[in-house]
Amino acid sequence: MELILISAIVLFVVSYTKMVDFQELFTKNERVVSLLKEKDYEFYAMAKYGGDVNINTLFNRRIKNTGIILIVVLIFLLFNFTWINLIVGCLLVALVYKSDYSNLKSYYKKHLQQIDQLLPYYLKSIEILAQHYTIPVAISKSINTAPEVFKSGLRRMIEKIDSGDSSIDPYMAFAEEFPVRDSMRMMRLLYRLSIGAQENKQEQLLVFSKSVSSLQNKSREKMYAARLKKMESKTLFMLVVTGGGTMIVIVLAMMMMLFGSD
Secondary structure (H helix, E strand, O other), X not given: OHHHHHHHHHHHHHHHOOOOOHHHHHHHOHHHHHOOOOOOHHHHHHHHHOOOOOHHHHHHXXXXXXXXXXXXXXXXXXXXXXXXXXXXXXXXXXXXXXXXXXXXXXXXXXXXXXXXXXXXXXXXXXXXXXOOOOHHHHHHHHOOOOOHHHHHHHHHHHHHHHOOOOOOHHHHHHHHHOOOOOHHHHHHHHHHHHHOOHHHXXXXXXXXXXHHHHHHHHHHHHHHHHHHHHHHHHHHHHHHHXXXXXXXXXXXXXXXXXXXXX
């Protein structure tokens, strides 16, 4: 414990006196540091914090925190080196480094369930707007009233479309950002609706409307199934607790009768 305290003090003095400028160190070696970044780190970070987040600042903070732990571990090993301490130190550094990424990833996966339920109802609003506007305009008008989780992805989609990208890529990028049930298929339908001829629009809207309704039904069924499963688990827990409590009371009563008769 004393060694850890000494290490922390030494690190604070080095940082406070600017003997080592960690910010400048990261800036000068930004290209090298970026090699440590996971391929999907930016994706998960934007999914949690939105498209306006500064990825470099976020990642540099992560590297800085890991570097602090690394220096503390190195100082600790300098005074008390054993192979066990080395292994524990390496595991600690790896744990600190990966914890931020794991938190972002778990946040994203947790919110996929919410996205899975929200997507059909958002697509229904697009269907209503598409009766009066083109698909890009309908999407643009829907952003302000869209669920918060979709807004950054929708803005990126519209920016790509407005910049002249008339391919399916902006729609697929949105589907890849939210890879829930049928998102790929629905974005393909939306794209086909956007490039379809005006005389076929009502027919295409009808196909899109049926798909959205089917998706809404699936979402409701999944929600009801989740509620039923939760109620069943609570009922089972109550039965186990009640049965266990009854058994304990019976055993105690038998023990009291047994020892009382003696």
